[in-house]
Amino acid sequence: xxxxxxxxxxxxxxxxxxxxNGVCNICRQKDYKDEKxxxxxxxxxxxxxxxxxxxxxxxxxxxxxxxxxxxxxxxWYLVKKFKVRPLVVQFNHGFMRDTxxxxxxxxxxxxxxxxxxxxxxxxxxxxxxxxxxxxKGDFCWHCHxxxxxxxxxxxxxxxxxxxxxGEPSSEYTAYYDYEDExxxxxxxxxxNRFINLGITAEDMYGMIKDDYQCDPRELSPYTYPxxxxxxxxxxxxxxxxxxxxxxxxANTKIIQEELGWRGDQVEGMPWDEYxxxxxxxxxxxxxxxxxxxxxxxxxxxxxxxxxxxxxxxxKEYGDKLVAEYEGRKPPSLTLFLEYLxxxxxxxxxxxxxxxxxxxxxxxxxxxxxxxxxxxxxxxREDEQDQGIIYKAKVE
Amino acid sequence: xxxxxxxxxxNIQSVFNAVYENGYDPILVTEPSQxxxxxHFIMPGVGNFSAVSQQLETLGFTGAxxxxxxxxxxxxxxxxxxxxxATNSLEGGLSTGxxxxxxxxxxxxxxxxxxxxxxxxxEAKFTQQxxxxxxxxxxxxxxxxxxxxxxxxxxxNILAITDYGEPLVCIVAKxxxxxxxxxxxxxxxxxxxxLENFCEWDGVWQPSESAHTIDQQVTNIAV
Ligand SMILES: [Zn+2]
Numbered sequence: 001x002x003x004x005x006x007x008x009x010x011x012x013x014x015x016x017x018x019x020x021n022g023v024c025n026i027c028r029q030k031d032y033k034d035e036k037x038x039x040x041x042x043x044x045x046x047x048x049x050x051x052x053x054x055x056x057x058x059x060x061x062x063x064x065x066x067x068x069x070x071x072x073x074x075x076w077y078l079v080k081k082f083k084v085r086p087l088v089v090q091f092n093h094g095f096m097r098d099t100x101x102x103x104x105x106x107x108x109x110x111x112x113x114x115x116x117x118x119x120x121x122x123x124x125x126x127x128x129x130x131x132x133x134x135x136k137g138d139f140c141w142h143c144h145x146x147x148x149x150x151x152x153x154x155x156x157x158x159x160x161x162x163x164x165x166g167e168p169s170s171e172y173t174a175y176y177d178y179e180d181e182x183x184x185x186x187x188x189x190x191x192n193r194f195i196n197l198g199i200t201a202e203d204m205y206g207m208i209k210d211d212y213q214c215d216p217r218e219l220s221p222y223t224y225p226x227x228x229x230x231x232x233x234x235x236x237x238x239x240x241x242x243x244x245x246x247x248x249x250a251n252t253k254i255i256q257e258e259l260g261w262r263g264d265q266v267e268g269m270p271w272d273e274y275x276x277x278x279x280x281x282x283x284x285x286x287x288x289x290x291x292x293x294x295x296x297x298x299x300x301x302x303x304x305x306x307x308x309x310x311x312x313x314x315k316e317y318g319d320k321l322v323a324e325y326e327g328r329k330p331p332s333l334t335l336f337l338e339y340l341x342x343x344x345x346x347x348x349x350x351x352x353x354x355x356x357x358x359x360x361x362x363x364x365x366x367x368x369x370x371x372x373x374x375x376x377x378x379x380r381e382d383e384q385d386q387g388i389i390y391k392a393k394v395e
Numbered sequence: 396x397x398x399x400x401x402x403x404x405x406n407i408q409s410v411f412n413a414v415y416e417n418g419y420d421p422i423l424v425t426e427p428s429q430x431x432x433x434x435h436f437i438m439p440g441v442g443n444f445s446a447v448s449q450q451l452e453t454l455g456f457t458g459a460x461x462x463x464x465x466x467x468x469x470x471x472x473x474x475x476x477x478x479x480x481a482t483n484s485l486e487g488g489l490s491t492g493x494x495x496x497x498x499x500x501x502x503x504x505x506x507x508x509x510x511x512x513x514x515x516x517x518e519a520k521f522t523q524q525x526x527x528x529x530x531x532x533x534x535x536x537x538x539x540x541x542x543x544x545x546x547x548x549x550x551x552n553i554l555a556i557t558d559y560g561e562p563l564v565c566i567v568a569k570x571x572x573x574x575x576x577x578x579x580x581x582x583x584x585x586x587x588x589x590l591e592n593f594c595e596w597d598g599v600w601q602p603s604e605s606a607h608t609i610d611q612q613v614t615n616i617a618v
Binding site: 227228 | 415416417418584591
């Protein structure tokens with residue numbers, strides 16, 4: 001596989017392109033961000049945006065919150081720097097880990113904020129996971145869509161037009177262009193293009209209704225609200241990272257010091273180097289594993305690429321991390337198979353159909369990654385609840 | 396209140412829906428007296444110039460629209476609705492327009508060999524600034540379907556051009572009136588933004604001081 005000569009990302013990475021020197025577009029974009037963005041002007045835009053909305057509604061803004069480093073930093077920044085009164089909205093995908101819950105509790109108390117937490121129906125979640133695993137090789141549809149759609153419903157219910165997300169997606173991919181002086185809107189366009197895997201909630205209902213007992217209303221947390229309603233609200237759904245430079249390591253340090261935020265072990269990752277990324281979900285290891293099986297790289301490569309780009313590690317060290325950690329099988333695979341009621345062979349068979357050439361996974365020779373400290377406390381389904389409860393087949 | 400001209404000549408549902416989706420409650424204007432109830436007026440573009448201008452006259456709209464415009468209310472013409480703002484048109488035999496903007500509507504195939512109608516996505520290159528361009532960047536794509544183009548007498552009235560073998564005028568303006576040759580209601584995000592901007596516009600606009608300097612780039616568009 002071809003790899004970027006600067007950051008090592010492979011050709012199977014989404015939206016990647018290489019120039020004549022073999023340097024990828026994401027590396028080149030980073031150069032642009034460093035040199036040409038007028039951050040002073042952006043900071044002024046941010047201040048104007050906040051002042052425009054301050055004190056006008058029940059809350060000054062909505063902060064969708066996962067408890068990861070980006071949303072935690074966003075909440076900290078808005079409360080501390082702007083003294084806003086936010087409504088924190090949390091979509092519980094069903095896999096929140098102990099450290100994360102402790103972090104959240106501490107953060108909410110230290111910052112003194114109001115919080116709404118929403119947990120959708122687990123039985124439906126399992127059915128949704130299986131459907132998108134089979135169709136897209138990505139079992140997180142309920143999480144992607146819920147996290148982005150649900151806070152918009154809350155914005156409408158409370159009539160709060162300003163919504164602050166954390167990091168702009170251009171940090172990782174080239175879908176949005178820094179060069180365009182464009183403030184990325186987290187709107188339905190982005191939802192339909194990048195979030196919902198091309199499956200709307202209506203589509204989803206049609207896909208599962210024949211075998212699964214489901215009221216169409218149960219899909220509403222995963223449905224983007226009508227544009228007209230959002231327009232009438234004059235909504236502004238933006239990323240804090242569009243207005244201030246987003247330095248993940250510096251941000252993490254701040255929330256560690258100010259909020260006692262703690263990182264965590266993530267299956268299949270080097271725990272010493274990357275203890276602060278994607279700690280929100282006990283199925284993260286599964287997600288990374290599937291990515292590896294599909295594309296021949298996992299988040300180890302992605303994290304190394306980011307560090308190489310920021311000149312934080314040497315290429316040799318990066319290569320070593322990738323060789324040592326990438327492509328290991330997470331212990332959570334067992335739990336995952338129990339949730340969905342499928343065997344590992346069935347799982348491999350499903351994933352094999354979504355592999356991105358030229359990569360070819362070797363399903364039979366995957367070594368297990370070690371268990372994380374909290375593995376034994378992760379939710380396990382009783383035997384009688386394993387798998388999905390299907391309707392009796394209607395002929 | 397936003398009013399959309401509906402004289403029964405074609406489907407205006409997509410314009411109605413686009414304005415509605417933007418959060419407004421538009422009404423259909425089917426008789427001239429309704430113009431008194433609205434603040435913003437949209438003339439969508441369907442049909443043949445001479446037939447439509449004839450119909451406007453018959454229904455008593457010609458004078459009413461001129462009065463509405465003269466009172467300073469924001470008015471938007473889309474496609475044929477933009478061309479109706481011109482002095483006259485050659486489509487369907489020489490016929491008179493609303494005479495708001497000094498221009499003649501002519502066949503595209505007089506100036507370019509490219510196939511007619513001009514259908515599909517094409518870039519709008521701004522030649523002047525305007526409040527309805529807020530949050531829309533220069534050189535974005537919009538959706539076109541037309542066989543005639545508007546040849547303006549003065550570049551003061553030209554806001555944007557599009558390249559179809561030759562430069563064609565694609566947005567015009569005069570005071571409280573704007574016209575767009577493309578279909579904003581079929582132009583996705585930027586089209587929706589343009590419609591929203593129009594609905595929020597107070598109808599105030601002056602041509603830029605430097606408007607005359609663009610004369611050179613647009614010589615072949617002027618009559
Ligand atoms: Zn690169």
